[in-house]
Amino acid sequence: QVQLVESxxxxxxxxxxxxxxxxxxxxxxSGYTMGWFRQAPGKEREFVAAITRRGLGTxxxxxxxxxxxxxxxxxxxxxxxQMNSLKPEDTAVYYCxxxxxxxxxxxxxEYLYWGQGSQVTVSS
Numbered sequence: 001q002v003q004l005v006e007s008x009x010x011x012x013x014x015x016x017x018x019x020x021x022x023x024x025x026x027x028x029x030s031g032y033t034m035g036w037f038r039q040a041p042g043k044e045r046e047f048v049a050a051i052t053r054r055g056l057g058t059x060x061x062x063x064x065x066x067x068x069x070x071x072x073x074x075x076x077x078x079x080x081x082q083m084n085s086l087k088p089e090d091t092a093v094y095y096c097x098x099x100x101x102x103x104x105x106x107x108x109x110e111y112l113y114w115g116q117g118s119q120v121t122v123s124s
Contacts, residue, residue: 002026002098002113009094009118016086020118022079022096030054030074033099036081037108038092038120048094049081050104059104064090086122093117 008020020036035050049070050059058070069082079096095118097111105111 002029002032004096004098004113004115006094006096006115006118009120011121011123012086014086014088014122014124016122017082017084018086018120020081020083020094020096020120022081022115024077024079024098029072029077031100032113033101033104034070034072034079035097035099035104035111036068036070036079036094037097037111038090038094039117040092043092045095045108047106047108050106051079052104053102057104059106061106083120086120088122088124091120091122093119 003025005023012018036048037045038048039045047061051070055072067085072079096115098113099111
């Protein structure tokens with residue numbers, strides 16, 4: 001079992017940047033593929049990005065490709081999401097999630113463990 005805690009959210013103007021962090025504890029962090037998801041009010045939780053266990057493969061939703069970067073440091077048990085060129089439509093609660101499989105996934109139902117979420121608000 002792994003526990004996840006996000007931090008780094010906040011209020012930013014359109015065009016600005018934020019970096020979300022996700023600290024993991026418990027089970028061996030390097031044994032999990034990791035993902036970032038987000039949920040806006042009244043909408044379903046959606047995939048943002050995912051990264052393989054050793055960080056050699058990354059995958060992005062089309063809506064964030066070229067603007068967001070997912071990364072991890074297994075020695076520090078940390079996951080990050082660097083968000084640049086933020087848009088008002090990026091406003092949501094962002095969650096990190098862990099999946100105990102070799103492959104990544106875009107489906108929230110396939111992730112076992114979740115953080116509590118971090119609010120990101122982008123003003124126009």
